[in-house]
Amino acid sequence: MTGEYSVPRARAEIISSDLLxxxxxxxxxxSDPLRLQMLWALCDRDLTLSELAQLIGVSPTVAGQLLSRMRTAGVLQTEKSGRHVIYSMHDELSRQFIRQTLDFAAHRLELQGASDSTED
Incomplete structure (x- = not known):
């Protein structure tokens, strides 16, 4: 990635405060399990507030609060479709980030399980 906010490749370089x-x-x-569940669901397809609420088992009010925080943080975007608001990930890089984050966590759990079984 090149541009004003590209990540420094050398450890000696300082990361900009904006990027941090x-x-x-x-x-x-x-860091919130419900928000992460919503983002995981949005990796596959765009969804409405009611669909997301039903999917993760919360009220539309709670789902709306969670989605509002993610939208404010710039993690997802919205589009109006008639009476509904459709929520989606910004781009493929965002989807990859969520998938890789969960893959990383799964890998850590596997390593933890492997180390737990060797201690027996």
């Missing part, structure tokens, strides 16, 4: 702030915002957004 955005990274912290995104990671804080992912």
């Amino acid at each position: 702030d955005m990274t912290v915002t995104v990671l804080k957004t992912l």
Whole structure:
């Protein structure tokens, strides 16, 4: 990725405060299990508030609050379709990030399980 906010490749380079702030915002957004469930669902297809609420088993009010925080953080986008608001991931890079984050967590769990079984 090249551009004003590209990630430095050398450890000696300093990461810009804007990039650090955005990274912290995104990671804080992912720190809630319900928000992460919603983002996981949105990796496959765009969904309405009611669909997301039903999918993760919360009321539309709770889903709306969760979605509002993610939208404010810039993690997802919305589009009006008649009376409905459709929620979606911004782009393929966003979807890949969610998938890779969950893959990383699954890998950590596997390693943890492997180390637990060797201690027996």
